[in-house]
Amino acid sequence: MSLDAPSPHGSTRRRPTWLLGILPLLLIVVTLGGFLALDGPGLGDRNGPPVEEISVERTTLKPGLIDLQVRNDGPDAVTIAQAQVNDAFVQFSGGERPIPRLGVETLRIHQPWIEGEAYEIALMTSTGATILHPIDVAVETPGEDVSFLGLMALLGIYVGVIPVALGMLWLPWLRRVPASRIRFLMALTIGLLAFLAIDATLEGLALAQQGSQAFGGSALVWTGALVAFLLLSGISAFMADRERRARAAGAGGGTLALLIAVGIGLHNLGEGIAIGSAYATGALALGAFLVFGFALHNTTEGLAIVAPLADRRPRLARLASLGLIAGAPAILGAWIGSAAFNANLAAFLFGFGAGAVVQVIAQLLPTIRDDQERTLHPAAVAGLLTGLGIMFATGLLVSG
Known part of the structure; x- marks a missing residue:
């Protein structure tokens, strides 16, 4: 008999839509309830010793x-x-x-x-x-007091906020670069971001092996990356209308710069977590050379943020907000890593940062196409390789 059977008077009695949607769920609940009430028939007692992990x-x-x-x-x-x-x-x-x-x-x-x-x-x-x-090395764990949190904040400023701000000082130079070389610089930006995505993924996978495997292990990294990619894609689509309106009013370019800053900020959040946790366990030698290495490595991130703004004249407050979005998460990450480090959460956040960076790369790819609609033309390839090379070279200072 159809759910929408005609009534004796000739009219059709339609069931409520919500009832049609909830009926399968109710049947599932009843079935599982009966299975549990019967104490799982057919399963019996498990043979062998208990599984202990x-x-x-x-x-x-x-x-x-x-x-x-x-x-x-x-x-x-x-x-x-x-x-x-x-x-x-x-x-x-x-x-x-x-x-x-x-x-x-x-x-x-x-x-x-x-x-x-x-x-x-x-x-x-x-x-x-x-x-x-x-x-590996026994070191007393620092107390989680105000002075320690202040030290972590200072470290986050040194390796996150200041380097990004210094890198953004390339904006005046970018305005004088001929338009024919902008594609090279945008490709260089993609190379910088691609290195960050790879680095965050590898860090996340390493942390996933240290955490509880019951929560998914390495799947946490890929889940975090997928969530970030989808979330940032939705935000990008939402902001696209605002960008078009801004361009019609003679502004624009800020949306892409904002997305880059968000992606870099999420990466720096994971980096701050790694720094804070390493410091708390005494595994990070906080020498001036290492801080210098982090700072030089992250300075190139500022260049990536201002590259889409080369043909614009954003206000100083706008530039400052972009710098804080990209660099300040390193402070929060250092606090989390030093005071409440969790390998599972850190693995997810590293994956989240990698997914965000990949989404930003997808937004940047159309900007490097040449007049023949080629993406991997000679200038673009040179820019990509240069960006990867810069990040690899400065990354050696951090691991050295």
Whole structure:
């Protein structure tokens, strides 16, 4: 019988649209409810030992103490029975009760440690499984007080805000560049951004391996990239109308510059997270040379922002806002990385930054086409390779 069967009086009785949409959902709920009420018929008890997987999400070192924040990645509850440091059994507190799936517990290991030494911690479960966690260099974790957060903010300004602002000083020079060379400079901008996208993706994949695999592992990076690409595409489409109206009024060019600043800002957010977390664990040598390397590496990002504005005369306030959008996220990232670092969140954010940069590249590609509608003409290829080369060369200073 049709849902829209005619009535005895000849009229058609139509069911409400919402009822037609919710009916399949109700049937699914009833089916699953019956399955659970019958205690999962056919599944039976699982054979074999329980599956125990533990990931260490954060390590905090204080005098005489090592705190480990652990998460249960496996499907079964886990009980930590014993702990070893460099093959010696040690006392610990926390984890007395079973840790449920995806549950988080902080284990406090009572163990004197020596700064600069390497340690290997072994956590043994009640079934005898062993989870190893290395500490490459033992350094006391800084306290999360106002002075420490101020230091992280200062570091974010040095490696994010100031370099981008300095790079934007190329705008007067860009205005004097012949129009025939603008395609080369836009291609160079794409090369700079392509390096950032690759770098963010690789950083995210590395962090995903350190985090809880129950949340998806490397899939977090690709999910973050897809979300950012779609989100920024929607924003770009929304702003396209405003850009057309602005061009009709004699302005314009700001939308593309804003999208570039947003993409770079998201990348610098991930970079700040990496810097802050490394500083908190003592893995980053904060020497003047390293800060100089970061600054030089990020200065080219300012050039990428102002390249679409070469034929415009934006107000100083507009330029300042673009610089802050691109550089200030490094401060927020440094705070997150040093005070509340989470490898899963960091992996997602690195992927998010990479996806945003890729979307910006898609917006820039039409600007480098020549008169024959070719994208990879000689000038464009030269610009792309130059941009990649600049970022690779300055990146050596950061890793050196």
